[in-house]
Amino acid sequence: MSTTRGVATAPGRGQPEVPKYVAPKCIDLPDRQWPSRTLERAPQWCSVDLRDGNQALPTPLNPEQKLELFHLLCEIGFKHIEVGFPSASEDDFSSVRRLVDENHIPDGVFIMSLVQCRSHLIERTLESLEGVKHGILHAYCATSDLHMRQVFNLDPKGTIEMVTAAIELIRDGTSAMPESDIRFEFSPEEFTDTDPAFALEVCEAAFETWGKATAEKPMILNLPATVERRPPNHYADLIEWFCRNFRERDKVTISLHSHNDQGMAVAATELALLAGADRVEGTLFGHGERTGNVDIVTLANNLRSRGIDTGLDFSDLPRIAETIERLTGMPIYYRQPYAGEFVFTAFSGSHQDAIRKGMHKLDEAPRKFGMGWKVPYLHVDPADLGRKFERLVRINSQSGKGGAAWVLEQDYGLEVPKPMHPELGHAVQRLADEVGREIQSAELYALFESEFLKPEGPYRLIGYWPRPDDADPTQIHGELKVVVDGVEKTVSADGNGPVSAFVHAMQQLDTPAFTIDDYHEQAVGKGADTKAMAYVPLKLDDGTVIFGVGEDTNIDQAAVRAIVAGLNRVRNAQKQ
Numbered sequence: 016m017s018t019t020r021g022v023a024t025a026p027g028r029g030q031p032e033v034p035k036y037v038a039p040k041c042i043d044l045p046d047r048q049w050p051s052r053t054l055e056r057a058p059q060w061c062s063v064d065l066r067d068g069n070q071a072l073p074t075p076l077n078p079e080q081k082l083e084l085f086h087l088l089c090e091i092g093f094k095h096i097e098v099g100f101p102s103a104s105e106d107d108f109s110s111v112r113r114l115v116d117e118n119h120i121p122d123g124v125f126i127m128s129l130v131q132c133r134s135h136l137i138e139r140t141l142e143s144l145e146g147v148k149h150g151i152l153h154a155y156c157a158t159s160d161l162h163m164r165q166v167f168n169l170d171p172k173g174t175i176e177m178v179t180a181a182i183e184l185i186r187d188g189t190s191a192m193p194e195s196d197i198r199f200e201f202s203p204e205e206f207t208d209t210d211p212a213f214a215l216e217v218c219e220a221a222f223e224t225w226g227k228a229t230a231e232k233p234m235i236l237n238l239p240a241t242v243e244r245r246p247p248n249h250y251a252d253l254i255e256w257f258c259r260n261f262r263e264r265d266k267v268t269i270s271l272h273s274h275n276d277q278g279m280a281v282a283a284t285e286l287a288l289l290a291g292a293d294r295v296e297g298t299l300f301g302h303g304e305r306t307g308n309v310d311i312v313t314l315a316n317n318l319r320s321r322g323i324d325t326g327l328d329f330s331d332l333p334r335i336a337e338t339i340e341r342l343t344g345m346p347i348y349y350r351q352p353y354a355g356e357f358v359f360t361a362f363s364g365s366h367q368d369a370i371r372k373g374m375h376k377l378d379e380a381p382r383k384f385g386m387g388w389k390v391p392y393l394h395v396d397p398a399d400l401g402r403k404f405e406r407l408v409r410i411n412s413q414s415g416k417g418g419a420a421w422v423l424e425q426d427y428g429l430e431v432p433k434p435m436h437p438e439l440g441h442a443v444q445r446l447a448d449e450v451g452r453e454i455q456s457a458e459l460y461a462l463f464e465s466e467f468l469k470p471e472g473p474y475r476l477i478g479y480w481p482r483p484d485d486a487d488p489t490q491i492h493g494e495l496k497v498v499v500d501g502v503e504k505t506v507s508a509d510g511n512g513p514v515s516a517f518v519h520a521m522q523q524l525d526t527p528a529f530t531i532d533d534y535h536e537q538a539v540g541k542g543a544d545t546k547a548m549a550y551v552p553l554k555l556d557d558g559t560v561i562f563g564v565g566e567d568t569n570i571d572q573a574a575v576r577a578i579v580a581g582l583n584r585v586r587n588a589q590k591q
């Protein structure tokens with residue numbers, strides 16, 4: 016092998032060198048309609064977790080696990096569920112039988128069994144569905160030139176003969192099961208690598224041979240991107256072309272089945288739906304061969320985010336994700352759309368700030384934007400997915416001051432006033448730099464406590480007793496007991512309120528000079544457990560402002576504790 020301008024080439028034996036990779040050509044469809052369409056309704060969904068998904072697991076599911084997953088899929092709302100490949104595995108056969116024999120299939124759910132277009136496998140597959148109320152027999156055969164030449168050594172005519180011979184058996188076998196509503200699905204495997212005219216010919220032949228399709232009980236034509244060899248727009252062109260050219264379009268359901276080799280299965284499926292497909296096969300979180308099948312969680316939630324009712328219930332996605340992780344033994348990636356741990360989390364300061372503002376102004380969204388949910392950096396509401404206690408904001412060295420305030424507010428109900436955010440931000444930044452990792456919520460609260468609420472320092476309040484003047488209740492006499500540098504002191508002073516009397520009393524004790532213009536107070540908690548919090552800015556002579564925070568059941572006592580905390584912080588700062 017050699018390289019030409021960075022592109023590898025491979026010598027054919029005795030032939031000229033050809034490029035190793037060549038861009039796939041697509042059909043000519045200059046009047047394609049799909050780019051100007053908008054998706055308005057959800058497709059029919061078919062879960063292939065128990066077949067395509069299961070066959071690609073390092074440790075396939077055992078019968079109990081299969082049953083658990085089947086029930087989960089029903090609960091989510093799937094009406095078509097491919098449950099196995101009964102002719103290929105005894106285990107699959109018995110687990111399909113168990114669903115039927117033990118009455119696990121809810122009304123309205125079709126279970127689907129897969130089979131190759133090989134006569135000797137069909138009987139066993141029909142047997143797997145015996146007695147089922149609603150079933151789908153799914154037959155597939157690879158139709159690509161690549162498969163026909165390199166794998167089966169068949170020509171197109173031989174392939175069509177094999178397909179129709181198999182379908183004749185399926186047709187006759189299902190006709191002998193009149194008590195069951197058994198539909199038929201055919202997949203030309205590697206459809207996207209198949210000559211489109213040939214794929215159409217095979218599918219027409221399959222349709223004719225089945226001969227039982229009606230608009231009410233359509234045959235399913237599943238057109239797979241078995242390997243993602245093309246860009247998404249090609250898939251859409253192929254589907255639109257196929258839908259336009261299939262003779263009895265109203266008697267077939269056009270189904271998509273994409274794999275994710277180039278990471279675009281969701282995009283390809285969305286475009287192919289625009290192109291006219293009716294149904295989607297895929298798996299939860301994209302399990303399946305190699306890079307997996309299309310991820311139905313992402314796809315369905317994308318549609319939902321555009322206001323489409325998908326019929327699938329992902330309102331408890333954490334539980335679904337936990338179940339799939341446990342059953343498959345494979346963790347879900349942190350950044351997996353909708354389900355990953357970090358997908359609704361902002362670490363960076365500017366994102367945190369924007370989210371906080373957007374969340375606070377959420378009730379203005381309908382008027383301003385004509386939709387109920389419009390929040391910076393969050394395209395959907397995590398609560399819709401059951402992520403109720405979502406950590407929208409997490410703290411590390413990249414986080415801003417607003418992020419720490421948000422976490423304190425969300426987790427502890429603390430309304431840190433805006434002017435205090437920079438001081439809080441610096442303290443958090445120092446800690447984050449020191450530990451070099453994410454800071455957990457409890458650590459943040461501990462920092463808030465040790466830095467602002469109960470800082471070490473020379474002052475320790477023993478008690479403060481404010482009393483209104485007997486003649487003029489607007490005048491307050493305050494008596495203060497405090498330890499300063501280990502020495503207990505008692506002082507009294509007057510003021511036009513409890514806090515001003517306290518400030519005057521403290522100023523007799525050789526504290527740094529300070530004034531208080533205004534301070535923020537709030538109630539935290541409910542009922543008898545309600546506590547008052549005070550956030551008091553001490554303004555020093557040089558214009559510096561240092562905050563102290565106090566808590567107490569009484570708001571005036573909270574304020575004086577905040578002043579003591581603030582003075583300790585001033586002293587600590589002066590020592591540095």
Ligand code: KIV
Nearest residue numbers: 155202204205239241
């Ligand atoms: O990917 C594929 O083509 C398949 C077929 C069996 C439908 O899984």
Ligand code: ZN
Nearest residue numbers: 067241272308
């Ligand atoms: Zn597949």
